[in-house]
Amino acid sequence: MTPISIRREAVARACLKRFEGRQMQFGSADCVRLAAHAMHKLNVPVPLLKGVRYRSELGAAKALNAAGFADLAEAMDAMGFARIAPAMAWPGDIVAGRSRDDGPFRYALSVVHEYGAKRTIAFGPNGFCGVGTPDLTNPDDVFAWRVSHG
Incomplete structure (x- = not known):
């Protein structure tokens, strides 16, 4: 194994240690905080979340819109x-x-x-x-980003 692969697998383990089994709670245990934790473990700053606080789905949607993004994919692109x-x-x-159809984040x-x-x-x-198996069958509905580590 290369040092990069060892480090990345440690990142995945750290995410599991912090979030596995936790119930979704906006602002502390949600998909954005999960992704930010992975970035943090790879020494990547997440300036889009600096000073951003929310405790509900509506609060999270308002924070996303206030930052000027239509959805979470746009926010990731901005990184x-x-x-x-x-x-x-x-x-x-x-x-x-894709998230649920009636959700504000797409x-x-x-x-x-x-x-x-x-x-x-x-x-x-x-x-x-x-840990689960994502639905990768429709390439128009799934995006991925290589998190460049510091």
Whole structure:
């Protein structure tokens, strides 16, 4: 194993340690905080979240809109990471897939657990965080970003 792969697998383990089994709670245990934790563990600053506080879905949607983004994929693009095919994703990279139809964010973020995004760490439909298999069947609904580490 290379030092980069060891570090990235440690990032995935750190995300699991912090979030696995936790119930979704806006502002402290949600997909944005999960992705930010992975970035932090890769020594990547997350300036978009500096000073941003929210405790509800409505508060999170207002914060996203106030920052000038239509959805979470736009916010991830603003981070400056290269978009990649999900099949190219490494542990610690970020994947966005369609969220529920009536939700204000359009996408939900997850952290890659296994190479190729075969499994990701995410908050599932049951509201709890865990490792699961993302739906990668429709490439128009799934985006991935290579999180460049510092």
